[in-house]
Amino acid sequence: DIALAFPNQPRAAVGEVVTKAVERSAPTAQCTAVEVWLLAGGVLGMAEEVGAETKDEGPAKKKQKTTTDMTSARLRHIMLKFQDGAPKTPDGKKVRSKAEAETLMRKIMRDLNEEAKELKSKHRGRKPEDYALKSERFTKLCKEHSECPSAQKGGAMCGDLGWVSKDMQSKRGGNFRELVAALRPGDYSDIVTSMEGLHLLQRIA
Secondary structure, X not given: OHHHHOOOOHHHHHHHHHHHHHHHOOXXXXXXXXXXXXXXXXXXXXXXXXXXXXOOOEEOOOOOOOOOOOXXXXXXXEEEOOOOOOOOOOOOOOOOOHHHHHHHHHHHHHHHXXXXXXXXXXXXXXXXXXXXXXXXHHHHHHXXXXXXXXXXXXXXXXXXXXXXXXXXXXXXXXXXXXXXXXXXXXXXXXXXXOOOOEEEEEEOO
């Protein structure tokens, strides 16, 4: 069930498995997690069809690429900041830890993945990028949670980073560029780390 909730998002899936395991075990129990990479394709993509074989159709003619060759990508995102071990702010508020940020991000991802399946069913036969911007939940969740100024943009522009070059992706640090390279138009990323915080990316072009 967890794997289905986070298709092609192994970090999020593993984090959810570990969280559930810790909740069900004693506080002092040790927990070991193994990260398993799922099929490429993303929620809006056609992962279940990559290499698929049926009695009527036989083996798939050509395996789809899991990465894209591009000089830049049009992205939008939801960003959560965190700081482990930080003292409370002057107004007494506790600064979000990385674990807390990941927990919140997984909740956001679960909501968006559920909507993505609905959109895919509603727009069957169309390419994912044709209906990616029709997500109403993305705009709502971005405005509620994202700590990037781009969250203040209106409508489908909410969270929009514009065209981001490979060089700019690298400058953000972490695994930002690596995960962008695996996205096809319409796909949501796994949890992305950068010097700014945690991100959920969607490649829209």
